[in-house]
Amino acid sequence: MPEIRNYTMNFGPQHPAAHGVLRLVLEMDGEVVERADPHIGLLHRGTEKLAESKPYNQSIGYMDRLDYVSMMCNEHGYVMAIEKLLGVEVPERAQYIRTMFDEITRILNHLMWLGTHGLDVGAMAMFLYCFREREDLMDCYEAVSGARLHATYYRPGGVARDLPDRMPQYESSRFTSKSTAGKLNDSRQGSLLDFVEDFTNRFPKCIDEYETLLTDNRIWKQRTVGIGVVSPERALQLGFTGPMLRGSGIEWDIRKKQPYASYDKVDFDIPVGTNGDCYDRYLVRVEEMRQSSGIIKQCVEWLRANPGPVLTEDHKIAPPRRGEMKGDMESLIHHFKLFTEGFCLPEGEAYAAVEHPKGEFGCFLVSDGANKPYRLKVRAAGFAHIAALDEMARGHMLSDVVAIIGTQDIVFGEIDR
């Protein structure tokens, strides 16, 4: 009988299911994975080192580019670390705006995850459905910040500006007929809050659609049930956070346990899985989208009733208004100092963690009292997850590796930093 040897296979970095630039070196025994060795760093840009060479407020934009499908949550972690060291008060309205946009971001992220995970496993239609709703949320990003992706909307001490009173409208063009533009503009007649509220009314039905396609789908279940099972003890050991941890049955959510922004003032539940397999993590994330939709609704209600400032009045940290700057000498000085030198943080260390859609996003800042961080460490949720890929994939078939990569919700922007 001939001797059968294991062979080594290269998966990625250009594989469509590798979610970016993951290179996996797989040791295979037939079609069974014996060992998986992820090679990461192909997207390493040295964000943390770059941040050390720039004033604090110039690095907010880099945070968007970490996990580039949940931009504002990254910014939130970073500005929270700065605020912690500065001890600056954030106006309540800004806290609610942040809560609302964190949840919008969570839906954005989960839709992206659901679409691509479905696509990887063979449910092409999911991708199309998810991106339909994603487009609406991107419009919210665009309305407040002018950018669809990299918003740089959160600032130390609040958010860049208040919510706009009107939504941008579609125009008919060669690609959008008059009737299509009219239909798209129907929900865009009022303010941003009207649009967001309309979205939260529509969205639960959309989730029902996704669930009709997947939850009881035989093929979907065959591909996900019992795949990549992680016990609660191992999930803790492996540093899992977010839906990966909750899928294994541990009820842990920073929004509930260590509330930040306005999460202690809104009502929501934490979904928890039981088996810790890919299917449970799918159910957890789908339920999280429903909860997010509820949180957004509560925020819209509060924001409607409570106008107020959205950025701290301390002009050592936040720029003065444009009009003030034109007429007032001191404001001009503040503006000049802020945009040439930035602000100095008191000496110290701070760790701020937020419940990012993928898990715990932490920012560890070391300040020596200068206008630039001495050291910034970004604790990315996906990093711990991809590190556990070896353990999760061992003993599974090659095609299950794709399902496991999908369920980990990997984005290389944050893993490689």
Added chain:
Amino acid sequence: MATKLDSLVDSLNIAFPDISKIEGAIHVSLDLVVLNVEPSQLLEVAQRLHDDPALSFKQLSDLCGVDYATYGQDEWGTDTGNMASFSRAVSAASTGSLSFGDGFELPASDNQRFVVVYHLLSLDHNVRLRLRCAASDDSMPVVPSICSIYSNANWYEREAFDLFGILFDGHPDLRRLLTDYGFIGHPFRKDFPLIGNVEMRYDAVKGRVVYEPVTIEPRVLVPRVIREDGRYVSGAAPSDEAKD
């Protein structure tokens, strides 16, 4: 929140009587308890933190290296005025424009240069802890690996090794993680230039990718400034000198 931190400090004092005798080894910083340990004690302390039900730090949130080589140094003094003003930072002959590489010498310091910072999370007590461990030898920093206690330390330690050159004693597989295959140096050290040492391009003649020394001039756009006039302390009225 404060009571939670106090009770954690108490539990730490009970668990580690030797460490608590050292001044400042256990202290509260902002909203976290910080515990400083020697590399020789690290494994024992980490094991106790993980197993002791009064502490129960079951999860390692984060592990990172910090290079303290240039801590507290600025590129532009703020105490005295000077005609050269802000342009000192961008003109080539200034102190602000750091030229790296051969000419760059790290300042002598008594403090240990490399520190490994661990952030631990206790889900049972809903509290975080910062564990700091300074490597004793600056030229060959070695810290014991905590992989056997926290599985996810594996990759975090690989990352710290890659970026800072901190060696983790007892690590099962200490390879580079984030940098390129065949990369030389440890990029997050303070004496490693921001723009790197080599740049890469495709050479049509040789028909392959070639590495060459960097051709970009290192430049500092915004100098590093430390202001000690208390202008950023909340509630304090800005003094007259502070308004420049």
